[in-house]
Amino acid sequence: MCEHHSIDIDMHPEKKPRTPRSEQEKKQIINRLKRIEGQVRGLQKMVQDDRYCVDILIQISAIQAALKNTGYSLLERHTKSCVANAVKEGEGEHYIDELMKVIQQFSK
Amino acid sequence: MCEHHSIDIDMHPEKKPRTPRSEQEKKQIINRLKRIEGQVRGLQKMVQDDRYCVDILIQISAIQAALKNTGYSLLERHTKSCVANAVKEGEGEHYIDELMKVIQQFSK
Amino acid sequence: MCEHHSIDIDMHPEKKPRTPRSEQEKKQIINRLKRIEGQVRGLQKMVQDDRYCVDILIQISAIQAALKNTGYSLLERHTKSCVANAVKEGEGEHYIDELMKVIQQFSK
Amino acid sequence: MCEHHSIDIDMHPEKKPRTPRSEQEKKQIINRLKRIEGQVRGLQKMVQDDRYCVDILIQISAIQAALKNTGYSLLERHTKSCVANAVKEGEGEHYIDELMKVIQQFSK
Numbered sequence: 448m449c450e451h452h453s454i455d456i457d458m459h460p461e462k463k464p465r466t467p468r469s470e471q472e473k474k475q476i477i478n479r480l481k482r483i484e485g486q487v488r489g490l491q492k493m494v495q496d497d498r499y500c501v502d503i504l505i506q507i508s509a510i511q512a513a514l515k516n517t518g519y520s521l522l523e524r525h526t527k528s529c530v531a532n533a534v535k536e537g538e539g540e541h542y543i544d545e546l547m548k549v550i551q552q553f554s555k
Numbered sequence: 556m557c558e559h560h561s562i563d564i565d566m567h568p569e570k571k572p573r574t575p576r577s578e579q580e581k582k583q584i585i586n587r588l589k590r591i592e593g594q595v596r597g598l599q600k601m602v603q604d605d606r607y608c609v610d611i612l613i614q615i616s617a618i619q620a621a622l623k624n625t626g627y628s629l630l631e632r633h634t635k636s637c638v639a640n641a642v643k644e645g646e647g648e649h650y651i652d653e654l655m656k657v658i659q660q661f662s663k
Numbered sequence: 664m665c666e667h668h669s670i671d672i673d674m675h676p677e678k679k680p681r682t683p684r685s686e687q688e689k690k691q692i693i694n695r696l697k698r699i700e701g702q703v704r705g706l707q708k709m710v711q712d713d714r715y716c717v718d719i720l721i722q723i724s725a726i727q728a729a730l731k732n733t734g735y736s737l738l739e740r741h742t743k744s745c746v747a748n749a750v751k752e753g754e755g756e757h758y759i760d761e762l763m764k765v766i767q768q769f770s771k
Numbered sequence: 772m773c774e775h776h777s778i779d780i781d782m783h784p785e786k787k788p789r790t791p792r793s794e795q796e797k798k799q800i801i802n803r804l805k806r807i808e809g810q811v812r813g814l815q816k817m818v819q820d821d822r823y824c825v826d827i828l829i830q831i832s833a834i835q836a837a838l839k840n841t842g843y844s845l846l847e848r849h850t851k852s853c854v855a856n857a858v859k860e861g862e863g864e865h866y867i868d869e870l871m872k873v874i875q876q877f878s879k
Contacts, residue, residue, distance in 0.1 A: 462607035476602045484595045491588045494581055499570035500633035501657050507626045508660050511619060518615045523871045525608035531867065534858045543855065547847045549609050552616050554878025555771060631763045639759065642750045651747065655739045662770025663879060678823035689818050696815045703808045710800045715786035716849035717873050723842045724876050727835060734831045741824035765825050768832050 456548050465529040472524075479517045486510045518553055564656050573637040580632075587625050594618045626661055672764050681745040688740075695733050702726045734769055780872050789853040796848075803841050810834045842877055 468476075487510060493503050526546065533542040576584075595618060601611050634654065641650040684692075703726060709719050742762065749758040792800075811834060817827050850870065857866040 456609065456613055458610050458613065459607050460610070462610070463605050464608050468602070468605050473602050473605070477599050480595055480599045480602065484592055484599075487588055487592045487595055491585050491592075494576070494584045494588065497571050497576050497581070499567050500572050500629055500637060501564065501653055502566050502568070502570070503629055504626055504633070504657050504661055505564055505566065507622055507629075508657075508663070511622055512663075514615055514619055514622075518612055519871070519875060521608055521611055521615075522874070523867075525612070526867050526870065527864075529608060531858045531863050534855045534863075539855050539858075540851075543847075543850050545609055547843070547850065549612050549616075550846070550874055550878070551843060553612055554874070555616070555620075627763065627767060630766070631759075634759050634762065635756075639750045639755050642747045642755075647747050647750075648743075651739075651742050654742065655735070658738070658766055658770070659735060662766070672825065672829055674826050674829065675823050676826070678826070679821050680824050684818070684821050689821070692818045693815050696811055696818065700808055700811045700815075703804055703811055707801050707804045707808075710792070710797050710804065713787050713792050713797070715783050716788050716845055716853060717780065717869055718782050718784075718786070719845055720842055720849070720873050720877055721780055721782065723838055723845075724873075724879070727838055728879075730831055730835055730838075734828055737824055737828055737831075741828070745824060761825055765828050765832075769828055771832070771836075 456545065456552060464525070465532050476517065476521070479513070479520075483510060483513050483517070486513065522549070522553070564653065564660060572633070573640050584625065584629070587621070587628075591618060591621050591625070594621065630657070630661070672761065672768060680741070681748050692733065692737070695729070695736075699726060699729050699733070702729065738765070738769070780869065780876060788849070789856050800841065800845070803837070803844075807834060807837050807841070810837065846873070846877070 486506070490503065490506055490510070493506060530539070530542045530546055533539050594614070598611065598614055598618070601614060638647070638650045638654055641647050702722070706719065706722055706726070709722060746755070746758045746762055749755050810830070814827065814830055814834070817830060854863070854866045854870055857863050
């Protein structure tokens with residue numbers, strides 16, 4: 448397992464997207480995440496009910512797919528907005544390096 | 556995206572592990588899932604606060620790693636208990652076929 | 664990147680499968696690997712011809728899928744033959760631990 | 772398995788990178804691919820010698836890591852050169868859409 452590799456990329460608690468997310472955008476992403484949260488709670492119930500291991504694993508894999516898809520949406524928005532704008536303004540290098548790192552991290 | 560492939564494996568709502576999970580086992584898994592649920596709620600807050608895209612993606616990737624690890628624990632328990640017992644009792648074929656499918660599903 | 668993690672699993676140069684591969688089995692796997700070798704040579708030609716980056720990446724991803732499928736076949740054979748026999752003979756523990764490690768390694 | 776999904780992205784046999792690869796760049800990539808080709812031939816010998824399944828799987832996983840790394844290098848070069856230039860010249864949209872598809876394809 449290589450979770451510790453995530454520290455290769457610095458977190459930036461005060462940083463915002465170059466183009467702020469609209470309220471509607473936020474709502475869409477949050478709704479997807481709420482569904483995922485519900486799926487994780489569903490998993491807990493499956494364990495509580497001592498459901499068959501394979502069924503739980505299939506459910507975990509569905510949640511992973513949902514997280515991955517949400518991640519791709521964010522990645523696409525980031526590339527089209529933040530990275531593209533940085534490139535246009537001549538600051539692309541740093542943003543592309545960071546993008547490559549996050550893609551590697553994300554596709555592990 | 557290939558989530559629809561999950562239907563290759565049937566769900567078995569009434570099926571239980573061959574060896575029931577002890578209360579302590581259940582508790583351990585549920586605790587891990589509760590932490591993951593908390594992380595998913597944390598993601599929602601990050602989106603609400605319009606946090607930087609890359610930070611959100613790193614956090615998604617941490618949740619994916621946590622889910623994967625939980626899945627591996629369940630997979631190991633399933634193999635050591637359900638699959639191994641089925642093999643000893645001469646019903647291994649079906650269990651191993653199912654195991655291979657779930658591994659493929661899980662490592663997508 | 665985490666290739667160094669592969670050292671978690673020991674190599675066993677003198678070890679054989681518990682049930683030897685038949686000549687036909689060997690031939691089938693080797694044929695798949697020869698096709699993959701040909702695809703890797705094809706990649707070199709694409710680079711030499713200065714083909715478009717995305718086309719090369721698609722081709723790399725096709726080779727990865729072919730390798731993954733070959734790996735799954737070997738994994739299935741290993742589980743049905745080596746692991747299942749070890750379980751029947753009461754030596755399952757070690758084989759299942761090793762299987763779990765190789766699955767983790769393989770699905771990274 | 773989802774290899775057929777690769778057809779989502781069109782191949783462009785006549786298309787070149789926006790900035791041609793230098794001879795040195797080509798040589799470096801080809802050398803990496805030659806090493807991978809050698810590893811695939813090594814796999815064939817392992818099968819021929821009836822080597823232990825797990826050892827072969829570890830070796831497959833090492834080849835996958837090498838291919839993945841080569842892919843990342845190409846992806847990075849593509850993003851820094853082709854995509855960034857297209858963005859600067861106002862044709863970024865198409866290139867970023869294609870980039871997102873290839874990342875999804877590649878991280879499956």
